Amino acid sequence: MKKITLLILTFTLIVSCYEKYIPRNIENIKIQEFKMDNTSIRAIVAIDANTMHYAGSKADVGFTSDAGKSWSTKHITYQDSIIPHFRSLAKNGDAFFALSIANPALLYKISKEKTELVYTENHEKVFYDALQFFDDGLHGIAVGDPTEDCASVILTADRGNSWSKISCDNLPEFADDEAFFAASNTNIKTIGSTVWIASGGKKTRILKSDDFGKTWQIFETPIIQGNGPQGIYSIDFSDKNNGIIIGGDYSKPTENKANKAITKDGGKTWTLVADNQNPNYKSCVQYVPNTNGQEIFAVGKTGVSFSNDAGNTWVEVSKDDYYAIQFVDKNTAWLSGNQKIGKLILE
Template identity: 30%
Template sequence: MRVVLLVLALLVSLAAPASAGEHRPAWELEPTGVTAQFRGLSAVSARVAWVSGTQGTVLRTVDGGRTWASVGPTGTETLQFRDIEAFDADHAVILSIGPGTDSRVYRTDDGGAHWRQTFQNTDAAAFYDCLAFFDPWRGLAMSDPVDGRFRVQATFDGGRSWQPVPDSGFPPALPGEAGFAASGQCVTTAGPFDAWLATGGGATARVLHSGDGGRHWTASDTPLPSSPSAGVFALAFRSPSQGVAIGGDYANPTAPGPAVALSRDRGRTWRTPPQYPAGYRSGLAWRGGMVLAVGPGGSDYSPDGGRHWTAFDTGSFDSVDCAGAACWASGAQGRVARLGF
């Protein structure tokens, strides 16, 4: 009997949460030497990360943030690179946002020494917000709706060329519905075929899901608030089944309303967790079973997949990304940080 009790006590101790102060995340700022706002972020490892932002700025570190090299395309000082997807220290794709021809995609194969423009929007009604990749070859770039349908470009060669996805595969957009180019996370992928788009601005904040690599899409409502300044700003899926949506109202960033929703059925249904961050959050990432959320008002973490949240930093960040256990955050005034404990 004593042996049984000892075993039970051991199991309870292993399952118990860490005491206060143990394993608590903390951001460690890594000075970049610039004042650009970095909404684009791609974590490759603990040593390699890329950020992109205003004034055509793209930075890369290969030594864990101790030094940063400015590697953006020349002649792009008027562009805002709101999203970047890096595959390693040498290969990356960046997206600039804006109406008409300001929406562009560039790719580098030599660490940013040279870039090639691989896409430029020619439709004045389109506005590209973000991009994501299933693997180093297949990816999607999302635009706000045109003529009542979301517009998506697809690549099958790592961003070297792009083809439009037929809009017949999309459900009708709601009046006023659009994406938010806040963190490069309004489109995300998990596994070889599943992708999701985040929306707001309409009567409800929705998530669109594709299970066939982006050809066909279905829409689901979320409980997040929706208005011209509110909706789902970021999506992150740990697997094709388990995902988190986050957002709020950037015009009222301290509004207490629920700004997090969870799904366990590929985004078909969404529910509000019992606890959620207080206020608007724009970026989201998984680190194993832990979820990180960031926004201009601070950072939060959830140790249990999004059900309960704890604030751990009050600094301003726009985006967060993890590569395995290595997590990075980026934001205004050139702020970039690595996650420590």
């Protein structure tokens, strides 16, 4: 018995050593830029090093499957006159879902066979900000600014074919002027049946559900708050416990006070990191896959920054302005911005 116990302990120690993160020696970071005229792109779905999809501000949804050598684009109009401004895009199975901001809210399911409108909402205050699916493929969620005294949250449980809005009776009450930012489609994060949503404005808080959006909790954060452009613009988790939020004040993008925080308990409590240090305002933050939650990239109109110690310290790697970033592997990511797409390579 002692021998078996010793073998198990030895194996555990070996596995732990292999899992320990060793910072990489990244000698070069390249960003290849692709011009995308007349559209602002805040929502992307990165598939692999050759394939990515986007949704833009001029009712355009498009993709490349040859690493950016060529692009296919389609335009979607509503009732022949309304041009949807898309800031949310998600993939589920073989279909893509694009959601517009402003009134009316328009959510399209796009497949090779057809494009169909699966949800509409008319309200003077309607403004949807982000859209994601859960790992099971059945459930999906989109979040928008309040039309009453709670967040606007719509759910699907049938792969996106139909959507319904949650009653405020089942959601935490929001403060006046607390809302969301449609900056990069990353103020929602899902893992398993859990979803986190980050707010801003009057309050900067985290809404969390562990059951596909049926029941909710809400947690305070120390991120800058108090008026419209202040708050959390992006959230990501490396696992169910460890996560990061980032944002700042869009109207004062060079400021870096109280704009980055991390959690180690699944979003219940948050601790500021690199406070009063760069990076300053950012609209998107993403963990690099397979780096044990240590490597992180953040992008925004103030440039591209990188951390290899879980967000505690950062370096600026590019002054190029981008809205969003999404990794496909440890060395490759796609980015989007104003009239451009980028492809980032780590060497």
